[in-house]
Amino acid sequence: MLFLLNDVVLNLSGAKLSPKVAGRRFRALPFNVVSKLGQELYAEDPLLHFDKPERARRLATLIIAKAPSINAALFVAPAYGCAPEDVTLRYANVDFEVMARLSSAQDQGVLDTVSTDRQVWRRLAA
Secondary structure (H helix, E strand, O other), X not given: OEEEEOOEXXXXXXXXXXXXXXXHHOOOOOHHHHHHHHHHHHXXXXXXXXXXXXXXXXXXXXXXXXXXXXXXXXXXXXXXXXXXXXXXXXXXXXXXXXXXXXXXXXXXXXXXXXXXXXXXXOOOOO
């Protein structure tokens, strides 16, 4: 199972905490709490997906467990150590073909923020 976290494709297959197990284990945890957790993590480290990939995988697993239709999340912190509420977030459901293309580009070492943005987030001008 692939999950796009900002501009990194995470492979959640074989994760210690699978989305199915996480869904049962964290059933009582509301989705907005998972979102706030993500904001707190990215406020502390805006490059979480690079600096702490295992923590990023756990966050992605929680997101999928609470909202199975989501397979991409974008957390943007304006600075290290900012307030969690200053971290903007977006969720998306990325088409399988696009996700496979992103994963392949990452495997080849050519996936970057600009190409990810153009294919998924569309934040930058064309």
